[in-house]
Each structure stands twice: as C-alpha cells, then as structure tokens.
Amino acid sequence: MVRLSNGYPTKFKPSRWNIAHATFYGDDTASETMGGACGYGNLFKNGYGTDTAAVSTVLFKNGYGCGTCYQLMCAYSKWCNPRKGHGGFPIITVTATNLCPPNWGKDSNAGGWCNPPRTHFDLSMPAFKKIAFWKAGIVPVQYRRVPCGKKGGIRFSFQGNNYWLLAYVMNVGGAGDIAKMWVKGSRTGWISMSHNWGASYQAFAQLGGQSLTFKLQSYTTRQVIVAYNVVPPYWNTGMTYQAKVNFR
Incomplete structure (x- = not known):
C-alpha cells in the first residue's frame, strides 16, 4: 500500500540538463565500486550493476543523495563515444552509490575534481566507456536527475541485534532517495529511526520477535x-527483506 502526504507530488519528474564532468575509477570488472559510502554492498547482487557513480559532496548530501539516478551524456569532446543518443551524443543512466571525496591537495580544475562546490561524477569504468573513450580520463558531460526505474520492491538489509536495528535501504524507485524512516513492530507504535550513514537508518529499540513495518519519506519529493x-x-541480522511496494 502506498500512502502519499497531502500537497506533495506523486511522481518524480526529470530535471533540466546541467553541465558537469565525469571521470572513472577501477577497471573493467568494476570490483572497486562494490560497497561504497552508501552501504549497498555487492552492487551486482543488489540490483545496481555497473551503471553506478561516486558523486561529489554537493550531490552526495551527507548520504541523502544515495540512490538518486542521473542521465549523463558526453558532450562536445573529441573523446565522446560515437554511439548516437540525445543530440548525437551517447546517454547512460546511473545510480549514485558512493561518495567521490574531495582532494584538497589538488586544484579543483586539475585533479581535485570532486572538491566542493563542483558537481562531478566518478563512474565505474564500464559506465564511463559507454559514453567516452577511457584514455580521456575526464570528459565534459551534461546531466539531469531522472526517476529511478527499479524492478521489485524496496529492500531492507539488516545489521544489529534485538535491541539495535540498523537497516540499509536499497532498490528505491521514484526519486531514489530517503529523508526519513520509521519502524513499527507488531507490539510497538511508530519509532523514528535516525540516519546512521549513507543509506542506512537505525532504531534503538527491542524489536526482536516482532513483525516489522517500515514507513519512508523521499528526500526530494517528500512522498511517503x-x-x-x-x-x-x-x-x-544479515538478512535482506523485500517489500511489495515502491515509490512511483
């Protein structure tokens, strides 16, 4: 069942195209992209694959940008992949799964690509090669926020114990992000969960032996x-549970 807060949009719409740059990290296996600051773990197992990006601080938003989706196209560079797309340039859709940290030892225009306030995408190598030749190292891109089209329901992966629940939230559709989260046990009322890090939320409560219901609110649309x-x-703990609902 989906319940929407009055006055908020029910669907996330694409944003305008903006200008940024993209680099890549790791190799063709994308093994270095596993895990990451959002806490999604194995990106293949959890449905994200290799079309992912570590995003700069301004997009990461202290973890509230985890799960957001972007369309990127290489533009106006000799290094762009010649495959056709929007305006003659190739397009990919990626999910933000990691943080590209600042490098204060380098200038923002010469190696410190992810230094604030720059907007930057550090892609997996397979994703980068879909839009540009890897030898370029860095290419200009146009980007826009787009809805996250996810198959199946939202996933909750657990850590903790009977008195402390840490839940990683994955496979979120719609705007892709989470601002607030609550849990309700079969013997409790609603308990507000605090943001731990990345895409994880925690509740300090005795919830063992109870069936659990979760309520989530999108960071962007405020949809509930x-x-x-x-x-x-x-x-x-150590298990992942999948809901039958998702954001639209």
Missing part, C-alpha cells in the same frame, strides 16, 4: 510510502 509487515517476526 508504507511497507506493511515486510519483515516476519523470526527476522535475523
């Missing part, structure tokens, strides 16, 4: 969704 009894009473 409730996943009723998504977790059975015999839940365990």
Whole structure:
C-alpha cells in the first residue's frame, strides 16, 4: 500500500540538463565500486550493476543523495563515444552509490575534481566507456536527475541485534532517495529511526520477535510510502527483506 502526504507530488519528474564532468575509477570488472559510502554492498547482487557513480559532496548530501539516478551524456569532446543518443551524443543512466571525496591537495580544475562546490561524477569504468573513450580520463558531460526505474520492491538489509536495528535501504524507485524512516513492530507504535550513514537508518529499540513495518519519506519529493509487515517476526541480522511496494 502506498500512502502519499497531502500537497506533495506523486511522481518524480526529470530535471533540466546541467553541465558537469565525469571521470572513472577501477577497471573493467568494476570490483572497486562494490560497497561504497552508501552501504549497498555487492552492487551486482543488489540490483545496481555497473551503471553506478561516486558523486561529489554537493550531490552526495551527507548520504541523502544515495540512490538518486542521473542521465549523463558526453558532450562536445573529441573523446565522446560515437554511439548516437540525445543530440548525437551517447546517454547512460546511473545510480549514485558512493561518495567521490574531495582532494584538497589538488586544484579543483586539475585533479581535485570532486572538491566542493563542483558537481562531478566518478563512474565505474564500464559506465564511463559507454559514453567516452577511457584514455580521456575526464570528459565534459551534461546531466539531469531522472526517476529511478527499479524492478521489485524496496529492500531492507539488516545489521544489529534485538535491541539495535540498523537497516540499509536499497532498490528505491521514484526519486531514489530517503529523508526519513520509521519502524513499527507488531507490539510497538511508530519509532523514528535516525540516519546512521549513507543509506542506512537505525532504531534503538527491542524489536526482536516482532513483525516489522517500515514507513519512508523521499528526500526530494517528500512522498511517503508504507511497507506493511515486510519483515516476519523470526527476522535475523544479515538478512535482506523485500517489500511489495515502491515509490512511483
């Protein structure tokens, strides 16, 4: 069941095209992109694949930018991949799964690509090669926020114990991001969860042996969704549970 807050949009619409730059990290295996600051773990196993990006601080937003999706196209560079797309340039859609940290030892225009206030995308190598030749190292891009088209429901991966629940939220559709989160046990009322880091939220409460319902609010649209009894009473840490609902 989806419940929307009155006065908020029900769907996330693409933004305007803006200008930034893109680099890449790792190699063709994309092994170095696994894990990351959002806490998504194995990106292949959890549905993100290699079309991912580590984003600069201004886009990461202290973790509230985790899960956001962007269309990127290499533009006006001799290094652009010649495959056709929007305006004759190739386009990819990537999900923000990691932070590209500042490098204060280098100038923002000469190696410190992710220094604030720059908007920058550090792509996996396979994603970068879809829009440009890897030898370029860095290319100008146009980008825009787009809805995240995800298959299946939102996933909740657990760590913690019976008295402390840490939930990583993955596979979020719509705007892709989470601003607030609540949990309700079968023997409790709603408990507000605090933002831990990346895409994880925590509750200091005794929730063992209870079925769990989660309520989430999008950071961008403020849309609210409730996943009723998504977790059975015999839940365990180290497990991932999938809801039947998602943001639109």
